Amino acid sequence: MSTVLHDPSPAQQARTAYRRRQTVLSVLIAAASTAAVGTLLAVTVTGAPGWDRVQQTFLDPQLARDALPQVLTGLWLNVRLLVCCAIGALLLGLLIAVLRTLRGPVFFPIRALAAGYTYAFRGLPLIIVLYLLTFGVPGLRLQGTPSVLVLGGLALILTYAGYLAEVFRAGIESVHPSQLAAARSLGLTHRQTMRHVVLPQALRRVAPPLLNDVVALQKDVGLVSLAGPIDAVRAAQIASAQTFNYTPYIVAGVLFVLLAIPLIAVTDQVTLRAARRQSGG
Amino acid sequence: MDPKPTPTAGPGPNVGPGPNAGPGPNAGPGPEVLRCRGLRKEFGGQVVLDGLDLTVAEHQVVALIGASGSGKSTLLRCVNLLEELHDGTIELDGEEISAPGIDPDKVRRRIGMVFQSYNLFPHLSVLDNVTLAPRRVHRRSRAEAETRARELLDRVGLAAKADAYPDRLSGGQQQRVAIVRALANSPRLLLLDEVTSALDPELVGEVLTMIRDLKAEGMTMVLATHEMGFAREVADQVCFLDAGRVVESGPPEQVLAHPTQPRTRQFLARIIEANRL
Ligand SMILES: Nc1ncnc2c1ncn2[C@@H]1O[C@H](COP(=O)(O)OP(=O)(O)OP(=O)(O)O)[C@@H](O)[C@H]1O
Ligand SMILES: [Mg+2]
Numbered sequence: 001m002s003t004v005l006h007d008p009s010p011a012q013q014a015r016t017a018y019r020r021r022q023t024v025l026s027v028l029i030a031a032a033s034t035a036a037v038g039t040l041l042a043v044t045v046t047g048a049p050g051w052d053r054v055q056q057t058f059l060d061p062q063l064a065r066d067a068l069p070q071v072l073t074g075l076w077l078n079v080r081l082l083v084c085c086a087i088g089a090l091l092l093g094l095l096i097a098v099l100r101t102l103r104g105p106v107f108f109p110i111r112a113l114a115a116g117y118t119y120a121f122r123g124l125p126l127i128i129v130l131y132l133l134t135f136g137v138p139g140l141r142l143q144g145t146p147s148v149l150v151l152g153g154l155a156l157i158l159t160y161a162g163y164l165a166e167v168f169r170a171g172i173e174s175v176h177p178s179q180l181a182a183a184r185s186l187g188l189t190h191r192q193t194m195r196h197v198v199l200p201q202a203l204r205r206v207a208p209p210l211l212n213d214v215v216a217l218q219k220d221v222g223l224v225s226l227a228g229p230i231d232a233v234r235a236a237q238i239a240s241a242q243t244f245n246y247t248p249y250i251v252a253g254v255l256f257v258l259l260a261i262p263l264i265a266v267t268d269q270v271t272l273r274a275a276r277r278q279s280g281g
Numbered sequence: 282m283d284p285k286p287t288p289t290a291g292p293g294p295n296v297g298p299g300p301n302a303g304p305g306p307n308a309g310p311g312p313e314v315l316r317c318r319g320l321r322k323e324f325g326g327q328v329v330l331d332g333l334d335l336t337v338a339e340h341q342v343v344a345l346i347g348a349s350g351s352g353k354s355t356l357l358r359c360v361n362l363l364e365e366l367h368d369g370t371i372e373l374d375g376e377e378i379s380a381p382g383i384d385p386d387k388v389r390r391r392i393g394m395v396f397q398s399y400n401l402f403p404h405l406s407v408l409d410n411v412t413l414a415p416r417r418v419h420r421r422s423r424a425e426a427e428t429r430a431r432e433l434l435d436r437v438g439l440a441a442k443a444d445a446y447p448d449r450l451s452g453g454q455q456q457r458v459a460i461v462r463a464l465a466n467s468p469r470l471l472l473l474d475e476v477t478s479a480l481d482p483e484l485v486g487e488v489l490t491m492i493r494d495l496k497a498e499g500m501t502m503v504l505a506t507h508e509m510g511f512a513r514e515v516a517d518q519v520c521f522l523d524a525g526r527v528v529e530s531g532p533p534e535q536v537l538a539h540p541t542q543p544r545t546r547q548f549l550a551r552i553i554e555a556n557r558l
Binding site for chain 1: 358385398400401413463
């Protein structure tokens with residue numbers, strides 16, 4: 001940015017004025033079209049013959065207020081699970097991806113194991129892993145078996161690590177071999193090359209898809225309630241079963257979206273930054 | 282940049298050539314730094330190096346010339362142990378570095394290599410590119426490594442770019458940083474693989490000047506090049522590679538002006554013709 005005072009030429013002034021007019025115009029068009037579509041939707045829905053009934057069963061303000069504490073308690077479980085599982089899955093995924101890049105016959109068993117892991121856990125439906133861990137493992141009646149909640153979190157970590165490992169691996173493989181040659185030619189070991197040259201470049205490139213998977217994870221953590229622990233959706237289910245009214249689900253849905261907004265905003269920000277870096281900006 | 286052998290270097294300068302070092306056509310003036318014998322390298326059945334011999338003496342500059350695909354890059358990569366050999370031996374300061382059980386990472390610290398495509402690390406600033414190996418490999422403190430890096434950058438007129446990222450530098454500047462990065466390890470031997478080939482003609486000069494200065498400081502170098510004029514000027518010895526062998530080698534005025542081998546003559550004639558176009 002130049003701080004030197006500069007009088008724009010008439011040509012530049014005309015360009016600036018034109019651009020400003022265009023911006024104002026497009027904002028007006030956007031506002032008008034949004035208002036039109038919104039009104040149309042509102043009129044259609046509220047004018048529908050069953051609207052009164054739907055309003056009662058889905059949007060009862062009193063029931064919403066009543067259900068909020070339970071749903072919030074459930075949501076707190078979602079949040080804790082999300083944080084722990086996201087960290088766990090990212091670390092495990094990174095480890096598996098790095099193991100898959102080891103070269104040489106000595107590491108064949110490790111490589112094969114890591115590859116087998118990603119195949120197995122990307123293929124297995126999460127629900128099956130969840131049942132196997134939360135019902136199967138306690139069934140063994142071993143000493144010190146962790147709680148169902150921990151086992152459920154473990155199932156999430158194991159499954160998501162399989163996906164994240166592949167994202168990490170794509171990032172690692174996107175670093176050009178000439179970067180490795182340059183690093184090794186300086187005398188860096190394989191580990192040092194990974195740590196200081198390959199991973200920093202790889203992580204920057206795959207940060208957006210990684211965060212995207214974390215957003216997906218946020219919706220899947222609720223599945224642990226299948227094994228017993230009460231998350232937001234399960235809390236809503238209990239509340240709605242008591243009143244034969246679906247309003248608690250709407251409460252949970254709104255809370256989920258509110259929870260996702262910061263995460264999605266961060267993802268968008270990171271994606272934008274990555275795109276800008278790509279274009280050399 | 283240090284013409285004196287580094288402490289890690291094998292035999293000192295007063296140790297004579299090894300028992301096998303006859304006064305062959307390759308024998309240079311100083312003690313031998315590099316000796317390749319019978320190097321063989323294949324890529325999927327295609328023989329790229331076919332019993333190649335090469336000797337480089339201390340302070341000597343050897344230019345590798347030859348058609349595209351003759352194996353120049355492969356030879357340099359083999360010397361730096363970036364490729365696995367299929368036969369032959371490589372000695373650095375009399376120590377066989379191709380022997381089993383030798384740690385290639387330790388060998389590479391003593392050999393600098395610069396690539397045609399610079400290969401700077403894009404996520405690191407110029408300063409961090411240069412200090413990476415001194416800090417991580419040689420365990421120097423950040424302050425010590427940076428002081429020396431700034432000194433080296435200053436000598437090639439790049440002090441002002443220390444904090445810039447590689448993508449903000451011109452090709453010539455990037456390549457000079459790449460050379461500085463290799464020099465920061467105080468290598469015993471510098472391998473340069475067509476370091477000017479990716480550069481715009483007006484940027485070639487600044488890199489060649491740097492190599493000229495390195496020669497004046499006594500750096501031992503092997504460089505693959507398509508710049509015959511530069512090879513003639515800077516090299517003590519020119520080796521013409523063809524089909525994975527050194528077909529002809531000797532002082533530049535002999536190999537470039539009065540080649541004895543028909544293959545060399547053909548190659549040079551083609552180059553002259555291409556330059557006329
Ligand atoms: N990694 C590789 N895999 C397969 N073949 C390779 C590989 N590297 C080099 N080759 C082959 O080896 C031969 C020699 O390549 P090399 O790069 O050493 O030639 P060069 O003399 O450096 O050529 P140029 O002047 O074009 O740089 C070529 O035929 C090339 O196709
Ligand atoms: Mg080459």
